[in-house]
Amino acid sequence: MCANNTRVHPRGADEPRAKMGGPARAWSWDLARQIERLDWLLEQVPRYADWGFTELYLHLEDAVQFPSLPNVARPGAYTTRQMERLVTRAAAVGIGVVPIVNLLGHTQYLIKVPELRDLNELRAPDGSPRPTGQICPLHPRTLEVAEKLLRDMQPFCTTPDRKVHVGLDESFDLGRHPRSRAEIARIGLAAHFARYVRKLRRLTRSLGLRMGMWADMLHFLPEAIPLLPRDLIAYDWYYYPFPRSPKIELFNFREIDLATPLISRGIEYWGCPMNGAFRHEPLPHFGDRLGNLASWERRCKEVGARGLLMTGWEPSRLAIETTQLVDAALAVKTPSPEERLTAGVARVFGTTPQQARKIAARLLTADRYPFTGYARWEINKDWSLATEISEARPNEERAFFKKAAKAAARWPKKLSALAASLRYRLYLAERDWFVRFGRSAADKKRFEHAITSGEAAARAMWAGSRRPDAHAPNLELIAADKQQLKRWSGADPGRSPWLRYTVWDFAPGLHWIAVDEWAHGKWQERKKCYTIEFLGAAAKRRGTLRHTHRVPLKTPGVKLRFRVGGLGEVKVGSVELSHSARIIRPKGWQRFRKLGSPTPSCGLFPDLTQEQCYALQFT
Structure with a gap:
């Protein structure tokens, strides 16, 4: 393939789908969050072809060089x-590539x-562009x-219909620029969004491309359809x-049917399931991931979807091989998570069926101890912010993962990514x-040993598919933990x-709760x-x-x-202030109090600001 807009079409791209029936199968790599080594990517593409995939979506952002905008790419792009080379390898095994070029959110x-x-939709009071935000459709x-x-990505759009994906998801700052507000006043927000979509569609067609977009903004702007x-x-x-239709997290997990309109x-x-972890998770919740896949398979069959795209996001805190277990399980025609994950382990790592079954059982059991949800992740910011958990829980988790890590130490070298994930x-x-x-010097010494082991595990998780990088998120987390350990005194x-x-x-919706303290003449966030929560068990209307x-x-x-923001209501109770060796309870908080506002009905554009x-009043 050449850089002069020569088209490279995959050979036999429709053949696997014709053999297997049902929707086309695609997968994505989120290369914007971290850059995977090219040699690793090239090795994986033929494997995905063997698993029945026909399209590869590349989420890139600034992880690729744009010759026309040379200042966009980051170092190492x-x-x-x-x-x-990547697109040519994909074409050789019948896989078309679809670049994702985000053009709104x-x-x-x-x-x-x-x-x-100056493209920014968000403006400071003086009219200057803020340093963060999203681009304005009317700039x-x-x-x-x-x-x-x-145009720079055009040569890498290699499906038979030359797809390009322009993102447009999670664009919640839409309509805040003065230019946007003026147009919205005339035609409405849905038409404002649809106009921009049509402009992009005309642009992509002029380049000989077919445009795709994420559908989530249509949850909030159905009049745009x-x-x-x-x-x-x-x-x-x-x-x-x-069980039936996908839901909207922002609107208290209401079901919604976008397929019909x-x-x-x-x-x-x-339809788009997800193969990996959320945000700071070091290990996918495999039961949820396989359950999500099964839900989308059923949904796609019911509505006659053209394809199923297995997405994966923010994998920088996990070993990328763990996400492949779900990808490889896609072709397994069984509703059993155990059988699917067993097949995934065997396909990805080449284990025997018996060994794969034991490993799959271990990984599914680990779902009982998910390190997921913002409350759980507070400890990553500062140990003093750690959310309290039951006294038995830390002992249970430590015992389980000690046993899991000990068993993993006997696994073959080809399973090093899974073994390292369990050690981390x-x-x-x-x-x-x-x-x-932890209170004693012996506790501190034991934890120092755990840090050494955890750091080695984090490096191994990263090294399987990535170049060495001291800024890998898990390594940065451990570096921060080392600094906190130096300040640790052992005091309760x-x-x-x-x-x-x-x-x-x-x-449940999309809300947060903050604690502010008045100090030095102003409110300061503590x-x-x-x-x-990022758990299937929490994805329901009554939490x-x-x-x-x-x-x-x-x-x-x-x-x-307390300060509550975002969408939805939350209850807060059992409030206690420790002050001068006393426990003081504020007025009106003996029981749970409802804070925030009810989530809006479907179809209303969310205001996350x-x-x-x-106020807390203490006697």
Whole structure:
């Protein structure tokens, strides 16, 4: 393949689908969060062809060089020649490539460039562009920049219909620029969005490309669907198991059917499960991932979807091989998670069926101890913010992962990525125990050993597919833990001034709760934590999960408040202030109080900027 817009079409791209029947199969690599080694990518492509996949989607942002906008690419980005090699390898085994070029939300990769910052939808009070945000659809240069990006990616669009994906997801700052507000006042927000989609579609067609987009914005702007071009491809995503239709997390997990109006409009519809972990998870929750896949398989069959795209996001905190277990399980025609994961292990690592069965059982059992959800991840920021868990839990987790890591030490070398993942998960369990119970010098010494082992595991997880990098997230986390250990005194943290409270996410949505303290003449944020759990068990309209938080204070008892933002309601109770060796309870908080506002009904555009404050009055 050459860089002069020569087209490379995969040979026999439709053959695997014709043999297997059902929707086309595709997978994605999120290369924007970390750059995988090219040699590793090239090795994997033929394997995916063997597993029945026919398309590869590349989420790139600034991880690729754009010759027309040379300042966009970050250091170490894929070169044009490297992209050519990847696309050529894919074509040789019947796989078409679809670049994802974000052109609305997730466009910080453009706004970070000083000469492109004025594209930002978000403005400071003086009218200047803010340093972060998303691009404005009506900026005079937006289409010019979009054309340069798309033209540079044009040679790498190698499906038979030459697809390119322009993102457009999670664009919640839409309509905040003065230009946008003026147009929206005339035609409405849905038409404003649809106009931009049509402009991009005309641009992609002028380049000989067919445009795809994520469908999630249509949850909030359903009136835009009749205004969309009919030759679009809409990719509908939702990442938890579901019994009937996908749901909307932002609207308290209400079910929604986008397939019917999109297909009725003549728009090609794809379903999108997810193969990996959320945010800071070091290991996927395999039961949820396989349940999500099974839900989408059923849904795609029911609605006649054209394809199923296995997405994967933010894999920088896990070994990328763990996500492949779910990808490889896609072709297994059984509803059993155990059988599917067993097949995935055997395919990815070449184990015997008996060995694969034991490993799959171990991984599914690990689902009982998920390191997931923002409340759980508070410990990553600062040990003093660690969410309280039951006294038995740290001992249970540590015992389980000790046993798992010991068993993994006997696995063949080809399973090193899985073994390292379990050892790193053991490190997190050891840290939980130490932060909760560590008091003695012997405890400290034992944890120092755990840090050494955890650091080696983190390096091994990263090294399987990536170049050495001291800024790998897990290594940076361990470096921060080392610094906290140096400051550790062994004193009971409960003796320090703190505020303790329990958050009950009874109506899950997209909200957060913060604690502010009045100090030095102004409110200062001491802790802010989203309530999202990222678990299938929590993806329901009536939530049962509760978390007890502890916040260290600077000037206890002077003035405190809760601040709630985002979408939805949450309950807060069991509030206690530790001050001068006393426990003080504020007025009106003996029981749980409902904070925030009910989630809006489907079809309303979410306002994630709203906040409400609730004062704490102590006697």
